Amino acid sequence: MVRMKHVYWTVLLLLLASLIPAGFAGAQEKVLLMATTTSTEDTGLLNVIAPEFKKATGIDLRWTATGTGKALKLGESCDVDVLMVHAPDAEKKFVADGFGINRKEIMYNDFVIIGPAADPAGVKGKSVKDALLSIQAKKANFVSRGDKSGTHMMELDLWKVSGAAVPEKEAWYAQAGQGMMATITIAAEKNGYTLADRGTYIKYENNMKGAPPLKILVEGDQTLLNQYSVIAVNPAKCQKAQVELATKFSNWIAGPEGQKLIKEFKVMGKPLFTANAK
Amino acid sequence: MDFLLQGFFKAIELLTTGDPETFSAVYATLVVSAYSLAVTLALGLPLGFCLGYFDFSIKKQVRVVVDTLLSLPTVFIGLLVYAFFTNRGPLGEWGLLFTLSGIAVGLTILALPVVIALSATAVESMDRQLRVALISLGANRQQLVLSTLWEARHGIIAAGLTAYGRVMTEVGIAMMVGGNIKWQTRTITTAIALETNKGEFAMGIALGLVLLMIAFGVNVSVSFLRKRY
Numbered sequence: 001m002v003r004m005k006h007v008y009w010t011v012l013l014l015l016l017a018s019l020i021p022a023g024f025a026g027a028q029e030k031v032l033l034m035a036t037t038t039s040t041e042d043t044g045l046l047n048v049i050a051p052e053f054k055k056a057t058g059i060d061l062r063w064t065a066t067g068t069g070k071a072l073k074l075g076e077s078c079d080v081d082v083l084m085v086h087a088p089d090a091e092k093k094f095v096a097d098g099f100g101i102n103r104k105e106i107m108y109n110d111f112v113i114i115g116p117a118a119d120p121a122g123v124k125g126k127s128v129k130d131a132l133l134s135i136q137a138k139k140a141n142f143v144s145r146g147d148k149s150g151t152h153m154m155e156l157d158l159w160k161v162s163g164a165a166v167p168e169k170e171a172w173y174a175q176a177g178q179g180m181m182a183t184i185t186i187a188a189e190k191n192g193y194t195l196a197d198r199g200t201y202i203k204y205e206n207n208m209k210g211a212p213p214l215k216i217l218v219e220g221d222q223t224l225l226n227q228y229s230v231i232a233v234n235p236a237k238c239q240k241a242q243v244e245l246a247t248k249f250s251n252w253i254a255g256p257e258g259q260k261l262i263k264e265f266k267v268m269g270k271p272l273f274t275a276n277a278k
Numbered sequence: 279m280d281f282l283l284q285g286f287f288k289a290i291e292l293l294t295t296g297d298p299e300t301f302s303a304v305y306a307t308l309v310v311s312a313y314s315l316a317v318t319l320a321l322g323l324p325l326g327f328c329l330g331y332f333d334f335s336i337k338k339q340v341r342v343v344v345d346t347l348l349s350l351p352t353v354f355i356g357l358l359v360y361a362f363f364t365n366r367g368p369l370g371e372w373g374l375l376f377t378l379s380g381i382a383v384g385l386t387i388l389a390l391p392v393v394i395a396l397s398a399t400a401v402e403s404m405d406r407q408l409r410v411a412l413i414s415l416g417a418n419r420q421q422l423v424l425s426t427l428w429e430a431r432h433g434i435i436a437a438g439l440t441a442y443g444r445v446m447t448e449v450g451i452a453m454m455v456g457g458n459i460k461w462q463t464r465t466i467t468t469a470i471a472l473e474t475n476k477g478e479f480a481m482g483i484a485l486g487l488v489l490l491m492i493a494f495g496v497n498v499s500v501s502f503l504r505k506r507y
Contacts, residue, residue: 033376033459042476047460064376064457065472078365079375179475207477240365 032245034063035074036084037150038179040228041065043199043272045265052261053252059245067149067179075099075231078238082246086150086228100231102247104254107262107273108227111154112201113218114184115140115193123193124217129162131218136164139172141192145183146175154226155195161223188213197226199272206268228273230254253277285483292484293491299460299469300488307465307489309378311446314385318441322393323434329394330401331426341398347391356454359384363455376457381465384451389441396440400433401426432504439500446493
């Protein structure tokens with residue numbers, strides 16, 4: 001019986017001890033932690049970029065993909081080293097508040113309003129403003145991200161610019177609170193409209209084997225530009241932020257190699273992003 | 279509908295071809311569930327035993343608290359653990375955010391009430407006569423405790439399995455504390471969430487089946503042990 005007790009405590013101690021090194025193991029290698037938006041992961045762009053970046057610099061890029069709102073929050077809390085996000089106004093505020101430095105615009109795609117091919121609200125080919133007003137007038141189903149992501153912030157802006165109040169509590173307006181692809185799926189189920197970034201939409205088209213129930217109805221409007229930027233977390237606010245690695249990354253992604261990769265990244269033969277680093 | 283069937287074949291493909299991403303997620307899932315279950319059992323079984331075995335003045339109140347904690351929402355635990363482990367949080371120095379150990383801590387909080395409550399019930403529901411019989415047979419205090427534990431073993435194993443099922447299938451804590459980082463903290467469940475977000479439903483189903491197969495393996499080995507003892 002005494003021996004059993006020994007075994008018990010030994011096993012327990014061993015298990016507890018084995019927990020500790022696992023927590024610190026990551027500190028040895030050069031690891032750059034990035035918070036980013038769902039679209040960069042869901043489209044598969046980061047899976048192409050990360051291995052090339054490692055080849056070029058030996059730095060292991062790891063990322064956690066959330067909405068832009070939470071990504072900025074992770075930056076404020078010093079939990080990541082660098083951000084790749086797409087909400088210019090919120091980003092500028094983030095930098096102005098001293099949380100981030102060295103904001104670099106690296107690429108853009110555009111937002112599109114997608115909806116059922118039958119187009120019950122008759123928005124096809126209209127301007128963004130007229131399209132939203134028409135959806136509102138017809139009370140057609142509209143699915144919003146509703147998660148403070150870059151896309152959500154853009155959508156809220158578009159309602160404001162159109163002169164329509166955000167239809168927060170209308171029965172036809174659903175706030176999914178989920179990522180872009182999930183939101184598109186919900187919109188398809190509800191036979192409704194939504195605002196999507198083109199990259200995720202092309203991925204969706206690809207998933208649907210090129211015959212998606214939702215089609216692009218409104219596009220090409222200047223207001224629909226979707227700019228992505230990279231921001232380093234400010235080491236003055238966050239001692240542990242690896243500003244050196246973050247700078248290497250933003251220089252690389254904004255440099256010829258990174259920009260070329262972005263340009264050449266295609267799904268279904270269509271480019272998803274346009275590289276535009278200055 | 280056809281993604282269900284596709285998912286089934288995909289699951290077999292992932293396992294037979296040794297898909298590295300899947301195995302990395304399997305590894306992460308096994309590590310976090312093993313860590314958390316080990317700590318949970320080490321802490322929870324003695325506590326559950328005490329709660330079931332001894333009579334003390336606030337026993338009922340403690341029981342109500344433990345039973346309430348059975349309903350702790352996992353995303354809430356995730357937020358709590360995040361609040362402590364973020365670099366701006368009190369335990370930020372430990373560097374546990376976005377690590378498997380960090381997830382394991384959250385899962386331990388999730389599983390502890392399960393093990394305590396169920397093992398307490400297992401011990402409590404033992405035949406009251408057992409104690410009398412053991413004492414009359416001349417058992418000392420230690421023998422009394424160990425015999426009671428042994429007699430309650432099936433209930434305790436059930437407690438362990440229930441807790442294992444909870445931690446292995448958990449997604450809120452793993453997402454919030456782990457961050458779903460590829461090759462690092464992506465567990466099977468957060469991978470399923472990601473594949474679903476990407477609209478890759480077949481892949482999500484496949485990963486779900488992989489998880490079920492692991493659970494099946496664990497349960498088969500436990501039931502084998504149960505037969506032998």
